[in-house]
Amino acid sequence: xxxxxxxxFLIRRFTGHRITRWGHKxxxxxxxxxxxxxxxxxxxxxxxxxxxxxxxxxxxxxxEALKKIREETINLVILDINMPLMDGYEVLQRMREIGLxxxxxxxxxxxxxxxxxxxxELGADDFVRKPFxxxxxxxxxxxxxxxxMSDSSLNSAIRMGDIAMDIDxxxxxxxxxxxxxxxxxFRLLQVFLENPGRVLSKEQLLSQVWGMDKYVDPNIVxxxxxxxxxxxxxxxxxxxxxxxxxxxxxxxxx
Numbered sequence: 704x705x706x707x708x709x710x711x712f713l714i715r716r717f718t719g720h721r722i723t724r725w726g727h728k729x730x731x732x733x734x735x736x737x738x739x740x741x742x743x744x745x746x747x748x749x750x751x752x753x754x755x756x757x758x759x760x761x762x763x764x765x766x767e768a769l770k771k772i773r774e775e776t777i778n779l780v781i782l783d784i785n786m787p788l789m790d791g792y793e794v795l796q797r798m799r800e801i802g803l804x805x806x807x808x809x810x811x812x813x814x815x816x817x818x819x820x821x822x823x824e825l826g827a828d829d830f831v832r833k834p835f836x837x838x839x840x841x842x843x844x845x846x847x848x849x850x851x852m853s854d855s856s857l858n859s860a861i862r863m864g865d866i867a868m869d870i871d872x873x874x875x876x877x878x879x880x881x882x883x884x885x886x887x888x889f890r891l892l893q894v895f896l897e898n899p900g901r902v903l904s905k906e907q908l909l910s911q912v913w914g915m916d917k918y919v920d921p922n923i924v925x926x927x928x929x930x931x932x933x934x935x936x937x938x939x940x941x942x943x944x945x946x947x948x949x950x951x952x953x954x955x956x957x
């Protein structure tokens with residue numbers, strides 16, 4: 704098999720296509736997550752993105768993809784549909800259910816129009832059929848990044864009331880005073896700050912903060928909720944909705 708980097712070189716050499724590199728005037732360097740169970744496809748896309756100076760990370764199945772999305776800063780996901788264990792549709796659905804708005808480009812070899820329709824209904828931003836052209840895919844990636852990363856909602860700073868969070872610096876403050884939080888407390892607080900006013904169930908919080916590990920004790924959610932309440936006091940209006948979950952409001956905690 705010809706190495707993917709050589710394939711890209713030949714495409715550029717003999718077709719005359721030029722791929723514009725990601726400019727340094729953007730809002731930072733983006734990170735792409737490539738999700739596909741075929742290593743050859745993953746390598747091909749990673750090499751293509753490297754040619755336009757876009758770094759990427761990979762996942763070989765849906766569970767790994769959700770874990771990386773939860774733990775790393777991902778700006779766009781290139782997501783294959785046909786994967787074992789958890790297909791791309793389920794990955795996309797779970798992302799949207801927990802409020803993640805990261806752009807997603809769906810890849811598939813299927814030709815049925817219903818597949819395209821389903822992907823967009825679940826919240827996909829673009830749809831590319833296999834086999835795909837390298838230049839076309841990179842141009843689509845760059846177009847989505849220009850739109851999404853110019854959106855102020857993707858700023859690394861999140862603020863609600865007196866609480867401010869800087870995701871890139873991994874810092875939290877209240878009334879301008881730094882608050883020391885553990886990595887897990889930081890992720891839990893981030894989920895609430897990104898979903899103000901929304902009631903989040905224990906299952907959603909377990910999925911987003913601790914992943915899909917079935918051995919995690921569900922009571923750990925209450926434990927870390929209590930940690931946050933102790934550290935932020937009345938500055939964190941975190942309400943318990945009995946029998947449903949938890950809600951971060953913009954009201955002062957009692």
